[in-house]
Amino acid sequence: MPPWVHIPQLLAAGITMGAIYALVALGFVIIVRASQILNFAQGEFVMRGGVVTFFFIKGAGLPYPLAALLAVISVVCIGFLLHLLVIYPLRKASVLILIMATVGASIVLSNTSALLFGTLPKALPPFSGDLPLEIGGIRIAPQGLWVLGATFFLFFVLYLLSNRTLVGKAMEASSTDPLGADLTGIARNFMVFLAFGVSAGVGAIAGVLVTPLFYTSYNAGTLLGLKGFIAAVVGGWGKNSGAILGGFVLGIVESTSIAFIPAGYKDAVAFVVLLLILYFRPKGILGSPYIDSRRW
Amino acid sequence: MVKEYNKEYKIEYRKRDILYTAGLWLVSLILPDPHLPYRREFIKKRDFFYLGALVLLPLILSDPLVYLMVLAGIYAIVSLGLSLFLGYAGQISLGHAAFFGIGAYTTAILTTRYAVSPLGAFGASALAAAVCAYLIGKPILKLKGYFLALATLGFGEIFLVMVRESRSLTGGVSGIFGIPWFSVAGLVFDTYLKQYYLIWGVLIALVLFAKNLVRSKMGRALLAVAASEDAAASVGINVAQVKVRVFVVSAAFAGLAGSLFSCVMSTANPQGFSLGLSVLIVMMVIMGGMGNLYGPIFAAIFLTWLTDVLGGYQEYSLPIYGVILILLLIFFPDGVGTRLNARLIYLISYWGRKRRREKVDI
Numbered sequence: 103m104p105p106w107v108h109i110p111q112l113l114a115a116g117i118t119m120g121a122i123y124a125l126v127a128l129g130f131v132i133i134v135r136a137s138q139i140l141n142f143a144q145g146e147f148v149m150r151g152g153v154v155t156f157f158f159i160k161g162a163g164l165p166y167p168l169a170a171l172l173a174v175i176s177v178v179c180i181g182f183l184l185h186l187l188v189i190y191p192l193r194k195a196s197v198l199i200l201i202m203a204t205v206g207a208s209i210v211l212s213n214t215s216a217l218l219f220g221t222l223p224k225a226l227p228p229f230s231g232d233l234p235l236e237i238g239g240i241r242i243a244p245q246g247l248w249v250l251g252a253t254f255f256l257f258f259v260l261y262l263l264s265n266r267t268l269v270g271k272a273m274e275a276s277s278t279d280p281l282g283a284d285l286t287g288i289a290r291n292f293m294v295f296l297a298f299g300v301s302a303g304v305g306a307i308a309g310v311l312v313t314p315l316f317y318t319s320y321n322a323g324t325l326l327g328l329k330g331f332i333a334a335v336v337g338g339w340g341k342n343s344g345a346i347l348g349g350f351v352l353g354i355v356e357s358t359s360i361a362f363i364p365a366g367y368k369d370a371v372a373f374v375v376l377l378l379i380l381y382f383r384p385k386g387i388l389g390s391p392y393i394d395s396r397r398w
Numbered sequence: 399m400v401k402e403y404n405k406e407y408k409i410e411y412r413k414r415d416i417l418y419t420a421g422l423w424l425v426s427l428i429l430p431d432p433h434l435p436y437r438r439e440f441i442k443k444r445d446f447f448y449l450g451a452l453v454l455l456p457l458i459l460s461d462p463l464v465y466l467m468v469l470a471g472i473y474a475i476v477s478l479g480l481s482l483f484l485g486y487a488g489q490i491s492l493g494h495a496a497f498f499g500i501g502a503y504t505t506a507i508l509t510t511r512y513a514v515s516p517l518g519a520f521g522a523s524a525l526a527a528a529v530c531a532y533l534i535g536k537p538i539l540k541l542k543g544y545f546l547a548l549a550t551l552g553f554g555e556i557f558l559v560m561v562r563e564s565r566s567l568t569g570g571v572s573g574i575f576g577i578p579w580f581s582v583a584g585l586v587f588d589t590y591l592k593q594y595y596l597i598w599g600v601l602i603a604l605v606l607f608a609k610n611l612v613r614s615k616m617g618r619a620l621l622a623v624a625a626s627e628d629a630a631a632s633v634g635i636n637v638a639q640v641k642v643r644v645f646v647v648s649a650a651f652a653g654l655a656g657s658l659f660s661c662v663m664s665t666a667n668p669q670g671f672s673l674g675l676s677v678l679i680v681m682m683v684i685m686g687g688m689g690n691l692y693g694p695i696f697a698a699i700f701l702t703w704l705t706d707v708l709g710g711y712q713e714y715s716l717p718i719y720g721v722i723l724i725l726l727l728i729f730f731p732d733g734v735g736t737r738l739n740a741r742l743i744y745l746i747s748y749w750g751r752k753r754r755r756e757k758v759d760i
Contacts, residue, residue, distance in 0.1 A: 328552075
């Protein structure tokens with residue numbers, strides 16, 4: 103059978119995957135819009151969201167929505183703690199030190215998760231049944247639609263947050279013009295603190311949505327976080343719309359690539375896309391406010 | 399008569415010229431450059447102290463500790479190379495584990511499949527890593543900061559996927575077994591003691607090379623690039639070329655270390671060359687101090703010992719390791735040994751002041 107027969111089905115899978123990458127990428131963008139910091143532990147928020155929900159359902163016997171809500175709240179607390187314990191003491195450190203510190207935080211988060219909740223992969227039941235929908239011969243899992251809907255809903259909420267509220271505008275000001283923000287009396291460190299909380303919340307929601315589709319184990323966060331970051335770079339670094347577009351582009355490219363190359367090489371595709379984008383258009387598809395096109 | 403003598407002399411000189419130049423070039427790699435405009439001792443007294451300590455250390459160490467020092471020496475070679483790239487040129491690389499892996503796999507494949515001598519494979523793995531670094535570095539090194547870190551990290555991940563999937567060449571996840579011991583002219587390095595002297599000997603040669611490199615024109619150019627690329631370009635330094643060159647040199651160091659690693663372990667499998675190793679090596683350079691050649695070596699010994707000790711705590715080891723990394727970064731962001739004297743003096747004077755203050759209060 104020729105490989106292009108499978109492409110519509112792979113496209114559908116790619117859109118679902120892309121929505122997940124877009125959610126993770128949104129988490130990166132929230133922090134970058136407030137502080138120019140790159141949080142390598144973003145993927146661990148996603149993993150924590152799924153694993154903690156599983157723990158609340160199976161371990162504590164709570165109903166699904168309550169467990170998901172508690173998981174999101176606990177992960178937001180982890181985000182706040184991450185800022186207070188790691189990022190705040192290092193707020194004047196160089197880029198390299200911040201990268202290494204967040205990598206260290208990601209090691210701590212993923213391995214404490216293994217200690218607390220076990221190393222076995224976790225799977226949650228889907229929100230609305232297992233039966234796949236058939237649209238024009240393409241099978242779509244209903245959970246995929248949930249993920250898509252949540253992605254666009256969160257995109258809308260974040261748009262409202264950063265364009266229609268004073269807090270959102272203050273967050274953006276503290277990144278684009280730190281001195282100006284200080285002069286107008288914005289508490290910049292508090293804005294970064296809030297941004298870490300929001301970003302952790304978005305990551306945790308992504309985790310709750312993803313776990314019914316894939317098994318989430320304690321070490322799943324690193325790769326998911328990296329791919330989310332790649333999506334944010336591909337779409338346009340520091341833009342919410344760029345994160346969404348980059349996520350879909352990456353997801354579709356990655357899943358259609360299965361038709362042409364062995365499935366084992368799938369993980370390398372995202373990094374090849376990244377290298378190509380960084381080489382030919384480092385500011386991303388939609389352009390980036392933070393990267394000067396002349397000198398990057 | 400005079401004419402005859404001149405002619406003869408010229409011919410004689412030309413014959414030896416090639417040999418002399420080759421020899422002098424090799425010697426110049428490890429000996430100080432006499433044309434430097436100022437006098438500063440190239441080899442200091444403390445270097446002889448370190449050398450003596452290294453030679454005598456196996457006498458007091460037990461066998462597991464000698465093995466640990468062998469591993470530390472291998473990591474020290476990589477971190478020495480990375481120190482040139484990260485500490486001197488100020489660029490970020492999270493992909494050095496891949497060059498380490500390229501070196502290890504080149505040696506593994508050449509010695510087990512094609513029966514190349516380990517010494518030949520040693521050179522070939524440095525060459526392979528250097529060629530890969532040149533091809534990768536040309537496009538990537540335009541980037542800065544987070545993006546350079548991510549691009550090098552991406553290269554490392556691509557390398558891992560390639561190694562896992564091309565099973566016919568690299569043996570997939572299980573790797574390659576039965577790599578012969580390192581041997582030079584009939585001398586086989588088959589005990590930990592012999593390997594210790596081999597690896598630290600290689601390390602000393604590379605330290606001398608790196609010290610010369612840092613004092614050369616290129617080393618000065620590296621410092622200028624780290625300080626400001628625009629300023630460096632304005633005084634006539636070819637910034638892109640300098641960055642690619644130092645990347646190639648540091649990758650060749652990693653390739654040499656990888657070759658020694660596969661000979662010591664006699665296996666090569668992809669688990670050893672993951673992101674964790676890159677992070678460990680970058681931590682060695684940060685802990686040793688930026689722009690410092692001895693620091694990364696001490697940090698390599700310390701962190702290798704630390705990972706070994708933490709390994710005894712089973713599943714608690716990685717969380718503790720992460721916490722220690724963060725604490726080291728928060729409290730010693732520019733190296734444990736950097737300005738140690740000044741910091742100690744400050745600390746002692748602080749205690750003194752405190753005591754005096756308390757006395758006055760009473």
